[in-house]
Amino acid sequence: MAIPILELRNLGREVAGRGAEPFVIFNGINLTVRDGEFVSIVGPSGCGKTTLLRVINGLLSPSAGQIFVDGKEQNGADGELLMGFVFQGAALLPWRTSLNNVLLGLEGRKKNTPDAQAIARKYLDLVGLSGFEQHYPHELSGGMQQRVNLARALAVDPKILLMDEPFASLDAQTRSFMQLELLRIWSQTRKTVIFVTHMISEAILLSDRVVVLSHRPGRIRSEFPVPLPRPRDMEIKSDRRFVELENTVWKLIEEEVKAAGGFAKL
Amino acid sequence: MLELYKKNSPAIHKLLSIMCGLAVWHVLATVIVADSSFLVSPLAVAAKSYEMLFQTAELYPHLLASSSIFFYGYLLSIAAGVPLGFLMALSPAVRDYVHPWMTTLYTTPRIAFAPVLLLWLGIGAGAKVAIVFLGCVFPILINSYYGMRVVNREFVELARSFRLTRLALFWKILLPASVPFILSGLRLALGRGLTGVAIAEWFGATEGLGYLIFFAGQTLNVPVLFVGVTAFALLGILGFEILRKVEEIATPWRKKLQT
Ligand SMILES: Nc1ncnc2c1ncn2[C@@H]1O[C@H](COP(=O)(O)OP(=O)(O)OP(=O)(O)O)[C@@H](O)[C@H]1O
Numbered sequence: 001m002a003i004p005i006l007e008l009r010n011l012g013r014e015v016a017g018r019g020a021e022p023f024v025i026f027n028g029i030n031l032t033v034r035d036g037e038f039v040s041i042v043g044p045s046g047c048g049k050t051t052l053l054r055v056i057n058g059l060l061s062p063s064a065g066q067i068f069v070d071g072k073e074q075n076g077a078d079g080e081l082l083m084g085f086v087f088q089g090a091a092l093l094p095w096r097t098s099l100n101n102v103l104l105g106l107e108g109r110k111k112n113t114p115d116a117q118a119i120a121r122k123y124l125d126l127v128g129l130s131g132f133e134q135h136y137p138h139e140l141s142g143g144m145q146q147r148v149n150l151a152r153a154l155a156v157d158p159k160i161l162l163m164d165e166p167f168a169s170l171d172a173q174t175r176s177f178m179q180l181e182l183l184r185i186w187s188q189t190r191k192t193v194i195f196v197t198h199m200i201s202e203a204i205l206l207s208d209r210v211v212v213l214s215h216r217p218g219r220i221r222s223e224f225p226v227p228l229p230r231p232r233d234m235e236i237k238s239d240r241r242f243v244e245l246e247n248t249v250w251k252l253i254e255e256e257v258k259a260a261g262g263f264a265k266l
Numbered sequence: 267m268l269e270l271y272k273k274n275s276p277a278i279h280k281l282l283s284i285m286c287g288l289a290v291w292h293v294l295a296t297v298i299v300a301d302s303s304f305l306v307s308p309l310a311v312a313a314k315s316y317e318m319l320f321q322t323a324e325l326y327p328h329l330l331a332s333s334s335i336f337f338y339g340y341l342l343s344i345a346a347g348v349p350l351g352f353l354m355a356l357s358p359a360v361r362d363y364v365h366p367w368m369t370t371l372y373t374t375p376r377i378a379f380a381p382v383l384l385l386w387l388g389i390g391a392g393a394k395v396a397i398v399f400l401g402c403v404f405p406i407l408i409n410s411y412y413g414m415r416v417v418n419r420e421f422v423e424l425a426r427s428f429r430l431t432r433l434a435l436f437w438k439i440l441l442p443a444s445v446p447f448i449l450s451g452l453r454l455a456l457g458r459g460l461t462g463v464a465i466a467e468w469f470g471a472t473e474g475l476g477y478l479i480f481f482a483g484q485t486l487n488v489p490v491l492f493v494g495v496t497a498f499a500l501l502g503i504l505g506f507e508i509l510r511k512v513e514e515i516a517t518p519w520r521k522k523l524q525t
């Protein structure tokens with residue numbers, strides 16, 4: 001088998017707890033991701049999904065285990081730029097226009113050449129925002145801000161795209177629309193994506209594989225390949241296989257929530 | 267007519283407010299108090315100002331003295347406050363060393379320092395600038411420090427996820443994110459700085475608006491006293507307007523946020 005683009009071996013992260021015991025956020029995470037695969041991670045609130053993405057990106061150090069990208073072990077945030085991070089709250093710099101926000105990652109690597117400008121424009125175009133280059137974030141709708149967020153991560157041409165609930169703050173309609181947009185953009189770029197979401201239907205619609213995390217300490221509870229052909233559209237949500245998978249994953253998460261002591265404890 | 271009002275309503279409101287204030291002042295001075303050794307009408311102040319500006323020209327040295335003391339004290343505060351505030355935000359050690367001094371000096375009434383500083387530095391410009399500096403530096407320092415400390419955690423993670431250098435993190439994220447805070451520090455410092463000028467010139471000065479007011483108060487020259495107060499007020503307004511322009515230029519993205 002070819003070398004996987006991303007491999008997590010026995011990954012764990014704990015922080016100092018209130019008492020003598022450390023507070024384990026997640027542990028024993030083993031995950032192998034193929035090049036070009038779209039993997040979603042779902043799990044109950046607070047199970048450590050955001051923390052997991054931060055650790056994968058090197059923003060936090062793991063307290064156990066290893067991360068390999070293309071077979072090379074990763075060592076924190078001083079390493080090479082291999083991943084793009086799409087933040088939950090868009091995290092657009094309010095003092096930069098769309099274009100300059102997208103340029104940020106490119107400035108880190110090369111000088112702000114016309115070349116970088118062209119790349120930034122290309123990705124703004126890809127996410128459907130040509131014509132909005134000179135707009136400031138507050139002049140954009142929530143959906144548009146997430147598009148810039150995505151374009152910014154894509155512009156550095158990362159091997160892996162890490163997305164942390166990017167559509168969570170959008171209204172239902174915009175969210176569905178952005179899901180379709182992401183399907184389109186993904187089919188054009190074929191990036192490897194790790195996508196964190198609360199929404200099971202979103203995970204199934206977008207992914208090749210859905211990974212379910214358990215309640216704290218987060219572990220991989222189960223994995224499901226998504227047996228649905230691409231290209232996909234909203235109609236696929238009424239496909240029998242879609243519905244069955246959604247039910248199966250939902251039951252699993254429900255069990256996890258019960259194990260945690262009910263919704264009120266989350 | 268209504269169109270004209272709608273377009274310029276903020277300006278019209280401000281103008282009306284000022285006119286009303288002046289009218290109340292005028293009535294108060296001429297009808298209610300009616301004693302020109304206590305209060306004079308704004309018209310009398312305007313006449314006196316005109317005289318001091320264009321006939322005797324005696325106001326200019328005072329204006330110049332006060333503005334230059336203010337200017338140097340304010341600039342020195344920026345030069346010291348902003349970098350020190352940044353250092354405090356970036357280095358826990360610097361923070362620990364500066365913090366106790368910052369809180370003590372900030373909360374001590376500045377007027378208490380004035381005699382001491384005059385004793386040490388004499389009644390020359392040095393002591394006055396120092397008093398203004400003490401008034402201005404803390405709001406600027408505290409705001410610069412705070413502005414850089416509260417930078418959105420996601421912005422810092424963004425920079426790290428793009429593997430930006432520490433220098434780039436400072437220039438591209440931390441500094442621009444702090445600018446609005448620094449500007450509000452500058453605005454706070456403006457009022458405190460002008461108060462500093464007045465205090466400094468109160469004690470043993472021979473020129474300046476503070477001296478003018480103090481002297482007029484001693485000699486019960488009410489019109490001149492009000493000319494001095496008005497000049498301070500106008501300097502304050504001028505400072506605010508300059509800062510507003512600076513803000514517009516430095517933070518163009520905020521303009522639309524506010525309106
Ligand atoms: N530095 C820390 N110290 C203590 N606890 C922490 C720390 N960082 C995270 N946690 C805890 O770890 C758990 C996981 O947090 P994380 O944000 O990764 O969860 P999540 O799965 O992304 O949650 P959500 O679905 O609500 O976004 C939470 O219970 C959080 O309170």
Ligand SMILES: [Mg+2]
Nearest residue numbers: 049050051165
């Ligand atoms: Mg999260």
